[in-house]
Amino acid sequence: MTFRFSTSRRRLAAVGAGLAVAALALTACAGGSGSDASESPAGDEGFGDLTLQLSWILNEEFAGEYFADTNGYYEEAGFSSVNLVPGPETGVAPLLSGSADVALSDAVSIGSAVASEGAPLKIIGATFQANPFTILSLADGGDIATPEDLIGKRIGIQDSNRTLFDAFLLANDIDASELTIVPVQYDPAPLVNGEVDGFMAYLTNESITVAAEGLETTNLPFADNGLPFVAETFTTTDETIASSRDMLKAFLVAEIRGWTDAVNDPEEGSRLAVEVYGAELDLNPENSLAGAIAQNELVVSEETEEFGLFWISDELQAATIESLERAGLEIEAGDLFDLSLLAEVYEE
CATH class of the missing domain: 3.40.190.10 (Periplasmic binding protein-like II)
Incomplete structure (x- = not known):
């Protein structure tokens, strides 16, 4: 038995165009809907630096981040820089220690920390709608x-x-x-x-x-086989959501723009991994391209085509929680997910 991926879904050019406008709006005015009055908007100084903990090495898996960095989407969103820290890493320790602002992880790793340790973490979006x-x-x-x-x-x-x-x-x-x-x-x-x-x-x-x-x-x-859950989840702490809401929303906008490019151009995403970001890893170009193409089937789904990239529907949240329960982890969706920031991004 050999696992095969289905054919590619349609491209996301319209999403990219819409998010370009959203990025400029967030950069110009950080005070979006749902923002806490105590927050400090980006203003002229911007949001400063952000550290993103990656779950894996600097290969094609993070093509969206490479596009966001290369094409200036992070900068346009108000960041001085976004530091991409390679893994392997679940992201729990860097988030709790404060060495990372956002981490790419998976629902089981984060759910386990929340359910077993009471870790104050939330998933605010997911690159992969199905785990790989x-x-x-x-x-x-x-x-x-x-x-x-x-x-x-x-x-x-x-x-x-x-x-x-x-x-x-x-x-x-x-x-x-x-x-x-x-x-x-x-x-x-x-x-x-x-x-x-x-x-x-x-x-x-x-x-x-x-x-x-x-x-x-x-x-x-x-x-x-019994464990469907979202992966490459954007995860952060409850404190960061409360104190830096606009920063996280601006970050999500840049990420959506980057991943729209990655879905539309897996060849360039692979090239950025092989020749630029992962140049020291001696990545195989053919395998990298195959991976970049294959992962698009995890990034794009009928739900993301309807609601937008990174969206986790109520049904998918429920399926993820059910998977965690089958794994012996008792947790409520509200304790693991907070899609309000992503909802505000798309509303704006």
């Missing part, structure tokens, strides 16, 4: 096509993904003792070399890399 996590295996090896196929297998799991994998097991009524968890890094070499039967991966990254080596692969996507 998968258990990758070789068709002539582990051939893990169903959750039950995990039983008795050796599964390579990265430390930062252990909470998420445990949630996947719980959602499918599988005890960790029924398989062998092997600590690995992010290079899928242990899978290719036969050291593990399955490997926790991204559909838009390692799955493409391994298949490009001429190996037939099998994927067990989390989103299709």
